[in-house]
Amino acid sequence: MTTSAGPLQQRAEVLSLKRVGAYHHLTLVAPGVAERFRPGQFAALAVGGPESALLLRRSFSIYRVRDSGTYGGTVEIIFAVTGKGTAWLADLVPHDVVDVVAPLGRPFALPKEAVSCALVAGGYGSAPMFALSGRLLDRGCAVHMVLGASTESRLFGALEARRSAQSVIVTTEDGSVGIKGRVTDVLPEVLERTGSAVVYACGPMGMLAAVAQVAETHGAWSQCAVEEAMACGVGVCMTCVLPVIGEDGRTRMVRSCVEGPVFRGDRVRWSDVGTVPEGTLGAPSGGWPQ
Amino acid sequence: MTTSAGPLQQRAEVLSLKRVGAYHHLTLVAPGVAERFRPGQFAALAVGGPESALLLRRSFSIYRVRDSGTYGGTVEIIFAVTGKGTAWLADLVPHDVVDVVAPLGRPFALPKEAVSCALVAGGYGSAPMFALSGRLLDRGCAVHMVLGASTESRLFGALEARRSAQSVIVTTEDGSVGIKGRVTDVLPEVLERTGSAVVYACGPMGMLAAVAQVAETHGAWSQCAVEEAMACGVGVCMTCVLPVIGEDGRTRMVRSCVEGPVFRGDRVRWSDVGTVPEGTLGAPSGGWPQ
């Protein structure tokens, strides 16, 4: 039965598409998404047009939603062009129509108390962080942001971050803006200074692994939004799995589209992503590949 | 070796796309085509965009070419939406780009003397007739047009015909405009009245067969532009064949893209199209299918 809490599938009109540094900022008219949305969820877009040879949807963190206004509800994403599908998206013009399914996946878990939180993002990984910081601030949490990228043009939302957080630190690997280095170079200091109880992270797998490690060292919880290739995005195909340790201590290959994309950082077996570690439920003995 | 007389392949910008009755009139910027073009030739357009699942080009008679002007050379076609590729074409907007190969195929043969000619077309089959009439008039020929369609909206160029011909007769099957009936109902009278030595025809296969028959009965030559499904349009695939009788009296399966689309009406074995008639060069005994 269609539930009102579930994802919506709709043909959404393009309201605007703008360049932001190395990225594109796409706004789609998609009524009903805002009401269902929680930060950390994603949208899956069909690409290539009506005669497309590209069969699979592309997934993007939801950056922002609006529940009404002049154009009805909207949903916004930030994307980088990395292949055919995103190249097609980057050519959209207002009034074009895109089939979108949203919101999908499990959102960031919010703390019950008004604690201090660190939001750490790499590249377009900052996209979901602003909606998140909004909800955290609403709950009286203090928000501290650490945004990193390889270079300035790949940094998203540094200005917006100043409005969304008590403190903001920017790092770039080439030093073109902010501190030269990686987010994890500054994160320990941030955690110590702010006493953050929770670390929220979104970015490349390597960064997430490192952030989860730092959080653990500092006795903080971590909530990491992963990015695994997804064929369906809705939980039916089993392509998007990664090894995650359950409550029972058992490792399982878990679907990142419906049981993620947000996971507890201490639950994901980061260094085993891309393998089936020995001892995983149902794994051949010795794990796979050997 | 690339010859200057051969077809050109180019990424052509859309200059305009307009509705004309049930059809669409597409103008593409395609320098160099006009210089090579002769009436009866066609253009092959790639459809579906960069990620298209539609592999094959769509062929269209060339309606008009211009060799320069504000926009450089242009080529124009008239098309009906009948499937996925033409539906995609109908959605083009100015500045979109279409990969086009043109001009292709053998043109209408022109008479050496200044004789009277009848130009007979069904539906969008009139598209190539205006360029043809121009060349005939240039040679001092008299031009008489007969344009037919199922209904008024499917008649193309009736007004333009008045400027291009000494006489014009229009027929529609539903009588919505002109004489109720088919082009072949009026053709005998036209041939008698005008004493035409050559009949040029473009339209559905059934119409061409009937026109060729009428021409033969009246002792006129006929030149018929056929429309067979084409995979390559350039002579390399052998999909577009139909049974044609050669100079030697032998029937061969002949490529309509390079040895046509214009054939002498008395050479095509109209009633055997879609088969391999017995006696065709290389046919199994009894023909095929039996």
Place this chain on the structure above:
Amino acid sequence: MSATTWSGQVPAALEEVDLRVDLAGMRLKNPVMTASGCAAAGRELDSFFDVTDIGAVVTKSVMLDPRSGNPTPRMAETPSGMLNSIGLQGPGIDSFLATDLPWLVSRKARAVVSIAGSSLGEYAELARRVGNSPGVSAVEVNISCPNVHNRGLVFACDPYQAAKVMAAVRRDVPRDVPVFAKLSADVTDLVTVAESVMAAGATGLAMINTLLGLSIDPVTLRPVLGGVTGGLSGPAIRPVALRCVWQVHQAMPDVPIIGIGGIRTGLDALEFMLAGASAVQVGTIIFHDPSAPIRIVTELRAELAARGFTSPSQVVGLAHTPTADSLAATDLEGLRSP
């Protein structure tokens, strides 16, 4: 007779079309099912459409024990298709019977349970467990998965081995529960495999499974998939799947066939039925459009009505009859898409 209805060419009203079918004794609301491995056990799709509104849910092939599946990446997009190497990840039969099946039953959805084993004994054991579970409408036997990390020939590629599996399964599934053998197209002679599993007791055939394929990563210069080769599915394989249905229906016109492979629209479903399928399964296109199964039900109704048919049974195998051929295509131009 159907050909007459067709040549009559009086379009039917949508309400006149009764989509119910009898598939080897199974009564289905309509002939559209989900394909195994493309709908999990139905639950996730229930937020996109009511899973009781389609013909049946075919569940992901279940094995005896829990199974982790292959390492990632497990997918690669290909032109109009995709490769997958899931490696039959699943919870094992105990968990399936305790959790997944009861949900389908409680929803009153038609459940077709797909089973996969790595030995005859496993197939027999699965057949016993599944066959005796209430609420199972039919069993589909996956003998053709090319992804499993078993470098021997898969069962489906050998008529003799395929028949042994079917015989073992048939023995342990109650008579009134139909058993479908799911075939692979990656064989030299499909009809022989089909005949052999039918002789071994299959009630009908489901075809086709994915084709074996490979894709190479332009960055690592290695195969994309963790499992190296994978199964090709989606519209790209539709012509191959249609050919398989055609060939087998031609050889065995009375065998119930479920057509599978790249079905995207109601028109595609109709093509499979014309070629000889009594029902169809919708797989990969669900990933593109999670509401595809129900959309295809609606579209199939419209395609039938437009051609003057009032029941899917009227079109099954119709493309094999020369009657349809004699129709003058010109009268039917209005039916050309779009």
Place this chain on the structure above:
Amino acid sequence: MSATTWSGQVPAALEEVDLRVDLAGMRLKNPVMTASGCAAAGRELDSFFDVTDIGAVVTKSVMLDPRSGNPTPRMAETPSGMLNSIGLQGPGIDSFLATDLPWLVSRKARAVVSIAGSSLGEYAELARRVGNSPGVSAVEVNISCPNVHNRGLVFACDPYQAAKVMAAVRRDVPRDVPVFAKLSADVTDLVTVAESVMAAGATGLAMINTLLGLSIDPVTLRPVLGGVTGGLSGPAIRPVALRCVWQVHQAMPDVPIIGIGGIRTGLDALEFMLAGASAVQVGTIIFHDPSAPIRIVTELRAELAARGFTSPSQVVGLAHTPTADSLAATDLEGLRSP
């Protein structure tokens, strides 16, 4: 060793790349050829690019006698592919040798002549005629065409029959002219067929031919093609073709393979070479883009250079080496398309 070059990751300059290859003793300007039946005998394509600038022109399979081919329709478009049932229309060997071949020779193009017979005797006769004609760089033996109206098994589907054809052809073609067997993927066990034709004297393998498919006309409700079934080609089949090249190269790493199937870009060509092909053929995509073969030559050069390779021979089969795997993909992000 190539893997070292690669892991060095210093992009090469375009001029540094030497595209020449030695294919079973044939020296080619570059590894890109046209596929049989998709370029006629080269003449028509010469108005889109200089046919001497590609590796070779493989001519449409020629038979002993002139042949009318199948009735139309002979094609059906399918998702990212097409079906054809040409039925080997052609002028026969006499006319071919009198007209088509001399044109290629006079243009100084590399001519690979594809032959097709319906009996061993015909193959032998064709081999004799073609093998002794000056200007033939190699012979390709089409043993796998599914279109011909011969309801028996095609030669390519039976390792024994396939070997007999190859032996007959090899006997009659001069030693210094390489003979390639063109294989069909529509078999249960491709490696066995490959081994068997190699044992019978083939110099190398060309793979794959089209897959057998079918399409149904929504208006007539009958198969679209005059020949009922047809051959599926184009990007849709590329993953299957790549898998075939991979499997055969894995089993017989020293056998020269020409990769064929859905190649659209230089990157696709590179994928085939990584999987084990020493050269490639470009088929259906020519219909979409008549200048595709020369475009692919240019693109292949760029793809090689970007990865620090200076010769196609450095990449042949590289995807099988675990070395390439150990490269950190993150350093290579710049190579991801586009």
